[in-house]
Amino acid sequence: MNTVQSPSPTAMSGASTSSSSSSLSHNPSLVASNKIVADRLTYEKSIYTRVIPTGLTRPSPEISVVIPVYNEEENVDLLYSKLVSALDQLGRAWEAILVDDGSSDQSYNKLKEIAAGDTRIKVLRFVRNFGQTAALAAGIDHALGDVIIPMDADLQNDPADVKKLLEKLDEGYDVVSGWRKERKDELFLRLIPSWTANKIISSISGVRLHDYGCSLKAYRKEVIKDVRLYGEMHRFVPIYATWLGARVAEIPVNHYARQFGQSKYGISRTFKVVLDLITVKFMAKYFTKPIYVFGTAGLASWILSFLIFGWMVVLKYYYQTSFIETPLPVLVAVFFLMGMQLLLMGLQAEIMMRTYHESQGKRIYKVKSTLNVDGELS
Numbered sequence: 001m002n003t004v005q006s007p008s009p010t011a012m013s014g015a016s017t018s019s020s021s022s023s024l025s026h027n028p029s030l031v032a033s034n035k036i037v038a039d040r041l042t043y044e045k046s047i048y049t050r051v052i053p054t055g056l057t058r059p060s061p062e063i064s065v066v067i068p069v070y071n072e073e074e075n076v077d078l079l080y081s082k083l084v085s086a087l088d089q090l091g092r093a094w095e096a097i098l099v100d101d102g103s104s105d106q107s108y109n110k111l112k113e114i115a116a117g118d119t120r121i122k123v124l125r126f127v128r129n130f131g132q133t134a135a136l137a138a139g140i141d142h143a144l145g146d147v148i149i150p151m152d153a154d155l156q157n158d159p160a161d162v163k164k165l166l167e168k169l170d171e172g173y174d175v176v177s178g179w180r181k182e183r184k185d186e187l188f189l190r191l192i193p194s195w196t197a198n199k200i201i202s203s204i205s206g207v208r209l210h211d212y213g214c215s216l217k218a219y220r221k222e223v224i225k226d227v228r229l230y231g232e233m234h235r236f237v238p239i240y241a242t243w244l245g246a247r248v249a250e251i252p253v254n255h256y257a258r259q260f261g262q263s264k265y266g267i268s269r270t271f272k273v274v275l276d277l278i279t280v281k282f283m284a285k286y287f288t289k290p291i292y293v294f295g296t297a298g299l300a301s302w303i304l305s306f307l308i309f310g311w312m313v314v315l316k317y318y319y320q321t322s323f324i325e326t327p328l329p330v331l332v333a334v335f336f337l338m339g340m341q342l343l344l345m346g347l348q349a350e351i352m353m354r355t356y357h358e359s360q361g362k363r364i365y366k367v368k369s370t371l372n373v374d375g376e377l378s
């Protein structure tokens, strides 16, 4: 409430700069009154922005359900009624953030109608289709709850499972991931590729889950708010979280066949997922030391080049085979240049990594908590 009595000096100075650049600057009395109005507006704005998030008017939600919606017009009404009946029984304040990812059907109009009648339903609308991961990221950025629960809009997930996820979270976990134990999708194009991808992800990441692709998960806010999502990476959040020290659990959840609308994905997603996995693994293990990866490959290439060179010389002097009779000189040159390129790329990556960390004040570690330590580093 201090702010109410004394507006911050930055707010005042910001206002005076804007008024001095006004086109009315030739009339001193108008300039003065203009300045008062501008100061007043900035002052009120500063109070407004401070009061609303503390939730004097509305209880701040404990649970935020985040739902990407892309051309799901037949699903949204039913989704809304299922959400309400499942979430109202929890006895906790909730909000649902539905992100319209550039739908070209009536999805947005339906969402608008729902939001008009229920302020717990919040809608974000993208200017175009950015993809499920971007929609999730936007929803998470706007979520106010302590627990964030992503879910699909197509009713393949069951909002009634939120209760089970929360109960598991309350046992002391930071992430609870859904496992579509009896998954209702096509066998050859979906189940088999997904089964294979899950096995690969599990063995490469060392985090043992059965089903990374299930959208229905529950995260504590602290775990997910800092994670930046790219590509198909939302499925790897439990892996990131585990690497950062979070406790992750998995529980079976319901899964239904899609009744309305179409799936937005085909087999190509499996390849994207594998490529994303390589990126995630690289980022996690070598992000602060990229030269270890590029440099190792570069040195290996050089060693190969020297070995081939040695063999070439042996062939010439002991077996009287001239250099030009074999492809070896070409191989020597190729591996030598490749090694050089890799080493230089490694150095470049090191520079980029340092720029990334230093320009944004990012640290190479993450502290969980401190005792008797003053000040807070982000």
Ligand code: UDP
Pocket (backbone or CB within 6 Å): 067, 068, 069, 070, 071, 072, 101, 129, 130, 131, 132, 135, 151, 152, 153, 154, 156, 262, 263, 264, 265
């Ligand atoms: N989705 C989205 N943007 C896209 C593709 C999908 O927001 O570009 C949403 C879609 O509306 C659904 C969820 O992401 O709520 C999962 O999509 P889908 O059901 O097509 O995936 P599947 O269940 O077939 O893996």
Ligand code: MG
Pocket (backbone or CB within 6 Å): 152, 154, 156, 258, 263
């Ligand atoms: Mg689906």
